[in-house]
Amino acid sequence: MTQTIQLRHVNVTRYVTPLREGGSLPAIAEADDGFLYVLKFRGAGQGIKALIAELIGGEIARILGLKVPELVFAGLDEAFGRTEPDEEIQDLLKASTGLNLGLHYLSGAITFDPTTTAIDPLLASRIVWLDCLLTNVDRTARNTNMLLWNRELWLIDHGASLYFHHSWTNWEEQSKKPFVQVKEHVLLPWAGELAAVDAEFKALLTPSHIRNVVSLIPDEWLITHGEEPEASREVYYNFLTHRLQHSGIFLNEAQHARQSLI
Known part of the structure; x- marks a missing residue:
């Protein structure tokens, strides 16, 4: 019998630092479970379809026994990021209110x-x-x-x-x-x-x-x-x-x- 897959839900509490790689502007962020995640934003240039591809690809890889960081659904509150001084990042955070995707941050990798x-x-x-x-x-x-x-x-x-x-x-x-x-x-x-x-x-x-x-x-x-x-x-x-x-x-x-x- 196939075991049902479930992803944890966390809420983003702190924007730590951007990862300026590619066009999607991912970031390291802290969540309310105390862990750090590489956050992929729904409001990024690649859009929600990139999150869908990330979700499907990561979980299929896991089924096949390959190593993938834990994926979580990461909620972003509407008020989050209002104090962010970088205008580009602030716009990204505003456009990403709701459900985003996080990958557990592999410190030291x-x-x-x-x-x-x-x-x-x-x-x-x-x-x-x-x-x-x-x-x-x-x-x-x-x-x-x-x-x-x-x-x-x-x-x-x-x-x-x-x-x-x-x-x-x-x-x-x-x-x-x-x-x-x-x-x-x-x-x-x-x-x-x-x-x-x-x-x-x-x-x-x-x-x-x-x-x-x-x-x-x-x-x-x-x-x-x-x-x-x-x-x-x-x-x-x-x-x-x-x-x-x-x-x-x-x-x-x-x-x-x-x-x-x-």
Whole structure:
């Protein structure tokens, strides 16, 4: 029986410092549970869809046994940030009233550097396969979006995944497309176990798991689609289950891309 996934809810109590990386202006913030989080804002330029992609990508990675910081729903009060002196940050906070997404802050973690850290081929294959499923374009040598913490590799930032939802049309056609951007994946040269991982992960990631993950998406993040929230969740569910059923398409693309590198 598939265990129901639940995310904790916290309230942001203190804006600590911005992380000026990329266009989304994430920040380190403290919540009412006393922990620090990397906060992803609904009012950032990439919008709520980046939060949906972060949520889906992170929780699917966790189901597959990969290391991901705990995700929490982070509430931001309307009054929060009024005293923030930086005008850009104040505008961001005002636009982010309501439910945002936080990732547990891994204090002391360092950015993964492929030139100094060797990666096990099976682990590399698992991460490449995940990113092909999610169509995650943002795990390149320029921006690995992986951290080393307590001698383990942790995945962060899946906000650039599921790019089909930015057009929200032809989801079925998009679900069967190869992931050509895999050729830029930072771990592709080490990913020599893709076929074995494909069989392993297709058995592990059941439709009920996917249903469980997409059910986590808050209604208030889905109303921008112009459909009932449940109808939008169904599109995410269908996209992911169809893509999983046709994983051979992105598997072959990844294997061919790797052959051209080695």
